Each structure stands twice: as structure tokens, then as C-alpha cells.
Amino acid sequence: MESPLDPAGSGGPDWEARYQAGDTPWEKGCAHPALVEWLRENRLTGRILVPGCGTGHDVRALAADPDALVTGLDLAPSAIARAESIPVVGGESYRLADFFSESAFEHGAFDAVFEHTCFCAIPPALRPAYARTVSSALKPGGLFLAIFYRNPSHDGEDGPPFGCSMEELGDLFGGDFQLIRETVGIPTFDGREDREIIRLMRKLPLA
Template sequence: MWGFFFIKNMNHTHSAFWENLYDIGDIGWDLSGPTKPFVEIFNNLDLLNKKVFVPGCGNGHDVIELAKKGAEVYAVDFVEAPLLNIKTNPDFIENKIHLIHSDIFEVSNNFNNQFDYVFEYTCYCAIDPKYREKYRDLVYRILNKKGKFISLFFPILKPEIDDGPPFGVDLAKTLEMFKDKFNILEINQSINSIPKRAGNEVLVFMSKNG
């Protein structure tokens, strides 16, 4: 779906799988610029000095955009190459962007209750569906009391059981699972997706429910 080979015998839950894709330049998911539906949100939020976590940030186009808006961005990926690409991006803002080379599930407890926002795009679908509750719990753990989870869930038209990554996102099931710990504030499918992803993604805003 992203146009890369599914490499058998390489476990996508391990960084080596993704490292290889960066090595061979098979990064069909990368849109070479910030996520369009997010840009509108970034423009409408007061992000100055807000702490933002971007899981599985890849080459960090959203990270750069968030930093330009004054946010303090924590960009996390378990592959080093994209983090280095962020660092050498001419728009890199050193005192605004924190590059964290880590598995998202292993970020330190110092991150607990720290973040005003988590912006998610194509990390959730990169993760094996069996770890999705763990992902939800991570987001819950790191957001502060008033924090918001803003996710562009993709691909919602793909069955979850099919081969991945990307793994399909069953929206109803996903919302049900998040509802255990989050309030669903808004679901929006009228968004300016790029043409090849139109109808296959949905923007969801959530807040912690406790």
C-alpha cells in the first residue's frame, strides 16, 4: 500500500525492519511535507511553548511545522536515520525540537503527564494491532490532565487482519478501545487529505477521561 516490499522474516515490530526501509529508500509513506489536515489544526491552535509528542515521527515534516509554530516538540522514532534527517533539515530549530531515539513504548517515566498534545499519523498503523491497547495506554500516560490526542487514523478502509504494515484501522473498534480512557471530542472526515488517501483517513480529537 505504501509501495514498499513486505519483507518476510523481518519483524516490523523491530527497528531493523524499518531501518532497512530507510536504507533502501523505500519510504512510500513519506509525503515530503507536513500532513495537510494537521497544518490547518496547527494554524488554529496556540502552540507557543506547548509540549507536543510525535510518535514514529519519521522524517519529521510535522515536527518541523510544529516547531515553527513555537511548540516544544518531542520527536520519537526507533530508527536513527530519519532523526538525523530532521537534524539536518534547514528548518530544524535546535531549542524547540527534541530528537528521541527510542521505541515509543519505552519512553521514560519522566514523560508521564507531560504533554499538551500528541499528534499521530501513520505510527498507529505501523504497529501490530496486538499492541494497540499498549499504544493507547502510552498516549494516556504521557498526556497531561488537559492534554489532547489528535490522530489522523489511516487506513480506515483496510481490514485489520490483512498483512501490514500498514495495518488497517477499524474506526468503530478503535474508538471503542480508546473510550475506556479517553473522551472522543470530534470525528472529522471532511478533511483535506491528499487525493490518494482521501476517504481512507479520519481525524479524531480526544481528551483523557480521568
């Protein structure tokens, strides 16, 4: 599959320019609090992919597990350079690539995918491709742990971040994935309270 996204001409943000300008309001300097909490009670192990990883805070939180081998993927060179400049905590590495590109990663190789602010950052028209790409990254039975930004605080349809409804999530991921658990009211960053959910899904064996 060729990438449906031309980062330079997609009409979406020029992510590299945003990093170079320091215009990165999503950059919180730490892993998402709900991921940190989830990892206190649960584990994600094996090969894990984090699309749109930015500077890698979530990657490092996941890589603190000695049984996790985590690949952070982002298309912005400055984000990857920053991530790679931070001392490794475990089995993490980074890759400069467009998530939608056929050669971005080894398909069917991952035990888990972790999502946080990549899905809400891409143009909504690419969401079906996003769901297919997550599915193709995973082994059958692989886990998809996602923090979805349902209703960002800005009004109207301007984004990113672009919100999403529960119905849309059900439609996008209902075919290839089984929903294991969904939690609202999760710990989060200032300004995102009650705007996100964390969902654990499993890729169906025959998907």
C-alpha cells in the same frame, strides 16, 4: 513497563532497513495536509510528543508555533538523523527510542500528543499498549490529536499500514479519553482520499 515490541524480531518491518534502502512510500516531503489545515484554525501548545515521527515533517509544522515545544520520537536511527539534519524552525527536538519503552519519554509530561501513521504502522496486537502509552505520556486534560488511516488501499489484512474501524477506535480510546471532535473527508495525500479521519480527544482528568 518493558517494551512489548522487539523491533528486530517483532515480525514487523525493519524500519531502519527501509529508511536505508530509501523504501519509504510514506515519506511525502511535507506535513500532513489535514494537520496544516487544522493548525490554520487551531493551536497545539506546550510540550507535544509525536511518536513515529519519521523525518519530522509534522514535528516542524507543530513547532512553527512559538508556544510549542515538540519532541519527535522514532526508533529508526536514519529517520532521526535525517530529521536532525534539517534546520530547526522553532522548539523542536528529536529522540531515538521505541515508543513502548519505559524510558522513551517522561510520563505525564506532555500537553499534547500528535499521531500520524505510527498507529497504523505498529502490529495491531500492540494497539492496546499504544493507547495506554499515549495516555501515560499525557497530563490529565492533555490533548490527543490523531490522523487515523482507516482503510488503506491494499486488500486483505496485510500491512502495514493496518486499517482500523470506528468501533475499534471507540473501544481503544473510549476509556481514558473524551472525544471532542472527529472529521472525515479531510485534505490528504494522493491515494489516501476518504481513507482517513482526524480526531481530537482529551485525556480524562482521572484516567
